[in-house]
Amino acid sequence: MSEHSLKAASRKVEGKGASRRLRHAGVIPAIVYGGKSEPRSIELQHEKTWLASQNEWFYSSIIDLEIDGKSEKVLLRDMQRHPYKQLIMHLDFQRVTAGQALRTSVPLHFINEDKSAAGKAADVVVTHELNEVQISCLPKDLPEFIEVDLAELELGQTIHLSEIKLPKGVEIPELKLGKEHDVAVVVARAGRVEVDDAPADEASAEVPAAKVEKDEE
Incomplete structure (x- = not known):
C-alpha cells in the first residue's frame, strides 16, 4: 500500500457564505468525520488538491491528511464538483482505524x-x-x-x-x-458483421410502398 498525503488546516467559519468566500480565495471547504473523534471542518488549497485529484489513488487509497501539523489517516468519501468549471466545491473524508475493517x-x-x-x-x-x-x-x-x-x-x-x-x-x-x-x-x-452490398432484390424490397405507388401513377 503506497503512502499519499495532503495538507489541510482547521476551518474556523462555516455556512454557505463562508464556503463561497473560501472558494473565491482558492480554498476548498471540507469535513473529516468518523472514528472516535468529532467531525471536524477543514480547508485545503484548491490547486494542490486539484492536481492530486487527477490521480487514481486520490479516490481509493488511504491518505495521510495533515491538519495543522497533525496527521490523520482518511479515505475520500465524497467529492462535489462544479457543474462545468474545473472546480472542487467540497470534500468529505472519513477517518480510518487501523484494526477496523x-x-x-x-x-x-x-x-x-x-x-x-x-x-x-x-x-x-x-x-x-x-x-x-x-x-x-x-x-x-x-x-x-x-x-x-x-x-x-x-x-x-x-x-x-x-x-x-x-x-x-x-x-x-x-x-x-x-x-x-x-x-x-x-x-x-x-462482433457484428457488416454487409456493404445488399442484393438487388433485397434493396428493391426496402422501397416504401407509397414511393412505389407514386412511381406507377
Whole structure:
C-alpha cells in the first residue's frame, strides 16, 4: 500500500457564505468525520488538491491528511464538483482505524487483453462490464487497484466477480449475497458483421410502398 498525503488546516467559519468566500480565495471547504473523534471542518488549497485529484489513488487509497501539523489517516468519501468549471466545491473524508475493517471501491486494471485469443481476433469485442469493485479489508491490506488478467480470454467467455484474484486479506462483500450477485466483469462477444452490398432484390424490397405507388401513377 503506497503512502499519499495532503495538507489541510482547521476551518474556523462555516455556512454557505463562508464556503463561497473560501472558494473565491482558492480554498476548498471540507469535513473529516468518523472514528472516535468529532467531525471536524477543514480547508485545503484548491490547486494542490486539484492536481492530486487527477490521480487514481486520490479516490481509493488511504491518505495521510495533515491538519495543522497533525496527521490523520482518511479515505475520500465524497467529492462535489462544479457543474462545468474545473472546480472542487467540497470534500468529505472519513477517518480510518487501523484494526477496523473498511469498505470502499477500488479500480480494476485489465492486463494482457492484447495477448489473449479474444483480444487478437478482429471479429471479437471485449467488453469491460465493471471498472471498479467494492471490497472489504483492513486498512493495512487496502490495494490501490486490483488486476484482472485476461491472457486466457477466449471468444464466448465471461469472467465473473468470483473469478477475480484478490490480494490477501481482501474480500468482495457482494458475493456473500447470493449467486445472482456474481455479476459479469468481462465479456468476449462475437462482433457484428457488416454487409456493404445488399442484393438487388433485397434493396428493391426496402422501397416504401407509397414511393412505389407514386412511381406507377
